[in-house]
Amino acid sequence: xxxxxxxxxxxxxxxxxxxxxxxxxxxxxxxxxxxxxxxxxxxxxxxxxxxxxxxxxxxxxxxxxxxxxxxxxxxxxxxxxxxxxxxxxxxxxxxxxxxxxxxxxxxxxxxxxx
Numbered sequence: 140x141x142x143x144x145x146x147x148x149x150x151x152x153x154x155x156x157x158x159x160x161x162x163x164x165x166x167x168x169x170x171x172x173x174x175x176x177x178x179x180x181x182x183x184x185x186x187x188x189x190x191x192x193x194x195x196x197x198x199x200x201x202x203x204x205x206x207x208x209x210x211x212x213x214x215x216x217x218x219x220x221x222x223x224x225x226x227x228x229x230x231x232x233x234x235x236x237x238x239x240x241x242x243x244x245x246x247x248x249x250x251x252x253x
Contacts, residue, residue: 176234176246178202184236184246186227196220199227201236202244 170191176184182202189195193211197220200206209220209227217230224239237243 176248178236178244178246184234184244186234197227199225199236201225201238202246204238 170189172188172190174186178184184202185200187198196208196210198206198208207225209222212219212221220227226237228235232248233245235243235245
């Protein structure tokens with residue numbers, strides 16, 4: 140059964156210690172959390188999730204490219220955001236970033252974040 144972003148998908152990322160402290164992007168009641176992932180060649184992918192609204196889009200800062208805002212996509216487990224050209228999928232401590240015409244990039248938490 141496909142469903143929108145489950146609470147346990149974001150909760151698992153947060154519980155895994157992937158939350159990166161960041162300046163609030165909204166008022167003091169902000170629910171935006173920034174998560175960083177280590178990618179090949181020493182690059183980093185970061186994602187801003189609104190954990191207060193699990194149907195909200197995510198802002199992805201991919202390695203080697205500009206930030207993009209992607210809507211939630213139906214999925215069975217974990218997380219999935221995409222716009223038909225770009226996609227971020229993940230489960231647990233690993234995410235895969237896909238951008239049309241380029242090979243997918245798999246990124247994971249850094250050992251220092253565990």
